[in-house]
Amino acid sequence: xxxxxxxxxxxxxxxxxxxxxxxxxxxxxxxxxxxxxxxxxxxxxxxxxxxxxxxxxxxxxxxxxxxxxxxxxxxxxxxxxxxxxxxxxxxxxxxxxxxxxxxxxxxxxxxxxxxxxxxxxxxxxxxxxxxxxxxxxxxxxxxxxxxxxxxxxxxxxxxxxxxxxxxxxxxxxxxxxxxxxxxxxxxxxxxxxxxxxxxxxxxxxxxxxxxxxxxxxxxxxxxxxxxxxxxxxxxxxxxxxxxxxxxxxxxxxxxxxxxxxxxxxxx
Amino acid sequence: xxxxxxxxxxxxxxxxxxxxxxxxxxxxxxxxxxxxxxxxxxxxxxxxxxxxxxxxxxxxxxxxxxxxxxxxxxxxxxxxxxxxxxxxxxxxxxxxxxxxxxxxxxxxxxxxxxxxxxxxxxxxxxxxxxxxxxxxxxxxxxxxxxxxxxxxxxxxxxxxxxxxxxxxxxxxxxxxxxxxxxxxxxxxxxxxxxxxxxxxxxxxxxxxxxxxxxxxxxxxxxxxxxxxxxxxxxxxxxxxxxxxxxxxxxxxxxxxxxxxxxxxxxxxxxxxxxxxxxxx
Numbered sequence: 001x002x003x004x005x006x007x008x009x010x011x012x013x014x015x016x017x018x019x020x021x022x023x024x025x026x027x028x029x030x031x032x033x034x035x036x037x038x039x040x041x042x043x044x045x046x047x048x049x050x051x052x053x054x055x056x057x058x059x060x061x062x063x064x065x066x067x068x069x070x071x072x073x074x075x076x077x078x079x080x081x082x083x084x085x086x087x088x089x090x091x092x093x094x095x096x097x098x099x100x101x102x103x104x105x106x107x108x109x110x111x112x113x114x115x116x117x118x119x120x121x122x123x124x125x126x127x128x129x130x131x132x133x134x135x136x137x138x139x140x141x142x143x144x145x146x147x148x149x150x151x152x153x154x155x156x157x158x159x160x161x162x163x164x165x166x167x168x169x170x171x172x173x174x175x176x177x178x179x180x181x182x183x184x185x186x187x188x189x190x191x192x193x194x195x196x197x198x199x200x201x202x203x204x205x206x207x208x209x210x211x212x213x214x215x216x217x218x219x220x221x222x223x224x225x226x227x228x229x230x231x232x233x234x235x236x237x238x239x240x241x242x243x244x245x246x247x248x249x250x251x252x253x254x255x256x257x258x259x260x261x262x263x264x265x266x267x
Numbered sequence: 268x269x270x271x272x273x274x275x276x277x278x279x280x281x282x283x284x285x286x287x288x289x290x291x292x293x294x295x296x297x298x299x300x301x302x303x304x305x306x307x308x309x310x311x312x313x314x315x316x317x318x319x320x321x322x323x324x325x326x327x328x329x330x331x332x333x334x335x336x337x338x339x340x341x342x343x344x345x346x347x348x349x350x351x352x353x354x355x356x357x358x359x360x361x362x363x364x365x366x367x368x369x370x371x372x373x374x375x376x377x378x379x380x381x382x383x384x385x386x387x388x389x390x391x392x393x394x395x396x397x398x399x400x401x402x403x404x405x406x407x408x409x410x411x412x413x414x415x416x417x418x419x420x421x422x423x424x425x426x427x428x429x430x431x432x433x434x435x436x437x438x439x440x441x442x443x444x445x446x447x448x449x450x451x452x453x454x455x456x457x458x459x460x461x462x463x464x465x466x467x468x469x470x471x472x473x474x475x476x477x478x479x480x481x482x483x484x485x486x487x488x489x490x491x492x493x494x495x496x497x498x499x500x501x502x503x504x505x506x507x508x509x510x511x512x513x514x515x516x517x518x519x520x521x522x523x524x525x526x527x528x529x530x531x532x533x534x535x536x537x538x539x540x541x542x543x544x545x546x547x
Contacts, residue, residue: 003357010353011365013346016394017418018371021383024393028386063292070288075271077279080286084271089297095525097479098377099499100304100518103506107515108303115299138296154271161279171280200376202482207503220378220482227382227486236386239379246374254367 025243029236040237048214049222050241053199056130056218060137060198061191068145068190073179075146076153087150091143098140102207105136128210133218136208137198144197145190152186153179185260189253196249200242304522307515319516327493328501329520335409335497336477339416343473344466347424354425355432373422377482384415385487407489412497415484416477423476427469431462464539471532475525 030037040046071090075083093101109116109126116126126132157178164174180187202220209216217225219238227235308316319325353359354366372380388395388405395406405411435458443457459466481499489495498521505514 006349007353007357007359009346010350011361014350014365014368017346017414017421018368020393021380021387021418022371022375024387025379025383067288067292070285071292073281074285074289078282078286080282086289086293087271089293092297092301095475095529096301096522097481097499097525099481099502100479100522101300103502103514103518104300104304106303106506107307107511108299112511113303114306115303135296135300138292139300142292142296158279165278165280175281196374200374200379202376202378203499207506220376223378223382224486235382239382242376242379246371246376246379249374250367250370253370 022243025236025239028232029240031236032233036233037237037240040231040234041241043234045214045217046219046222046226046234046238049217049219049238052130052133052215052217053219056133056137057195057198059130059134060141061195063134063138064142064145064194065187065191067142068149069183069187071146072149072153072183076150077158090146093139093141094143098201098203099207101139102136102204105132105139105204105208109135127208128212129216132208132210133205133216136204137201140201140204141194141197144194145187148186148190148193149183152183157182185256189256189260192249192252192256196245199245304515304518307511308519311512311516315512316516319513320520324492324496325498325501325513325517328496328498328517331409331412331494331496332478332498335412336416336474336480338413339420339477340470340474342413342417343421343424344470347421347469347473348428348466351425351428351432355429356437369422369425371422372418372420377419377480378486380418380483381415381486384411384418384483388414388487406487407495409495411487411489412484412495415487416480419480419483420473420476423472424469427472428462428465431465435461461543464536464543467532467536467539471528475528478521478525 029040071086074080075087096104106127107113109119109132111117111120111125111127119126126135160178160182161174164178169177199218200220201218202224205218206221206224209218209221211217211221211225213225219242223235223238223242226232226238311319320329350365350369354362354369375383385406386392388398388411390396390399390406392406398405403410405414440453440457443453448457479499481497484497485500488497488500490500498517502514502517502521505511505517
């Protein structure tokens with residue numbers, strides 16, 4: 001009896017709170033038919049937003065991968081003063097809410113910020129353009145790779161690495177043949193989470209984007225713009241694309257979880 | 268948070284390269300921006316800060332944000348517990364789908380969540396049509412903010428509790444029942460007590476996330492000053508007015524509160540775990 005009641009409550013809550021909203025997106029996107037949906041998705045501004053979102057991810061992901069691997073390597077393999085503090089600083093972006101994160105960038109790199117003002121003398125502008133979007137996206141997603149790779153490095157590979165070095169491998173050979181294969185699952189996991197987050201970020205990006213139509217609108221910003229323009233089909237059609245991205249992220253994550261090595265240690 | 272082990276002796280190459288890249292990135296992407304906020308805050312004296320935070324509109328925005336976050340956290344505490352319990356203890360058709368669906372709010376961009384919720388709860392949405400004749404107005408009200416915060420922070424509560432419930436020993440519950448424990452006593456002492464650290468983490472993270480939530484909230488909130496305007500939105504409004512000191516003061520308050528809460532959760536969790544270990 002209690003069992004049935006609890007299962008029912010859990011299902012009802014999850015359906016109402018999580019599933020219905022997502023179904024509702026598709027319902028609204030196709031409210032005017034598949035033709036209207038297709039027209040909305042292929043709108044030039046929406047296409048420009050898709051392009052900007054992908055370009056942003058393509059710049060941010062390599063940056064975060066290199067940073068994540070470097071930081072995890074330094075923290076896992078070496079003892080240095082401030083090691084614990086470094087880890088706290090790297091995790092800090094998760095504690096900063098999106099709008100506050102965007103504001104922080106504006107206050108330092110914006111035209112009135114100390115760094116932004118100095119760069120303005122050389123005609124370099126960092127905010128309200130692609131650079132600004134890339135910088136905040138990097139901030140928001142940078143803990144993901146470290147968080148996934150560091151625990152793996154801490155429990156595996158040290159003996160193999162030493163063996164490779166003893167047998168005459170140089171640092172890069174060891175990295176390519178030992179370290180990279182060892183951390184590949186965790187790395188993939190971290191990169192997928194970063195990609196989803198970078199492409200879907202709204203609050204932080206909206207502070208620094210400048211919101212120039214067709215130029216600095218990422219897809220989430222474009223959703224808001226069309227929604228406020230009473231272009232419901234356009235907004236919901238663009239939203240379905242981001243929903244597919246979210247579903248694909250979950251599916252990929254599930255696959256990695258299923259086929260990857262068992263992740264015992266809590267990350 | 269990843270736990271640290273002590274590092275191995277130095278035979279491994281790459282310290283200067285990896286640490287160099289790390290420090291460069293951390294400085295440009297994390298430390299400088301955070302110091303930007305600190306720099307702006309440092310230019311405010313205490314009187315200015317108090318005048319900004321003490322203004323009626325800011326206080327109203329903070330009150331709306333904190334009360335809505337508290338209500339969302341209450342929902343997630345109760346239903347997060349039920350969902351986690353059901354997922355761990357019961358086998359039923361659809362269990363794996365339910366488990367997979369829990370993470371959807373993590374993966375779904377917040378702006379998408381926002382327009383999804385408003386499309387569901389406004390006058391023409393499925394839920395709105397059901398609730399409005401009953402006189403329940405969710406869209407463009409305080410309850411809309413609660414709904415959005417509940418959506419985005421729901422996974423925190425479930426995912427924090429699941430592993431902890433897995434560690435509970437059903438035999439202890441059976442033993443307590445055999446020894447004549449009543450239902451409520453069993454629930455409080457045998458189930459709830461050992462779960463307290465996990466509940467605290469889930470509820471705490473859920474609350475912190477709700478405090479800063481922006482994208483999901485602004486579409487459904489109505490954004491009326493004094494009534495349904497959240498703190499994050501007020502920061503953005505002050506920015507548009509080029510009132511950087513006010514934006515920084517509100518942001519600093521929000522960030523400070525989040526950091527204090529996260530630190531408190533961490534400390535309380537350690538204490539509780541130590542206490543529970545001793546009690547065994």
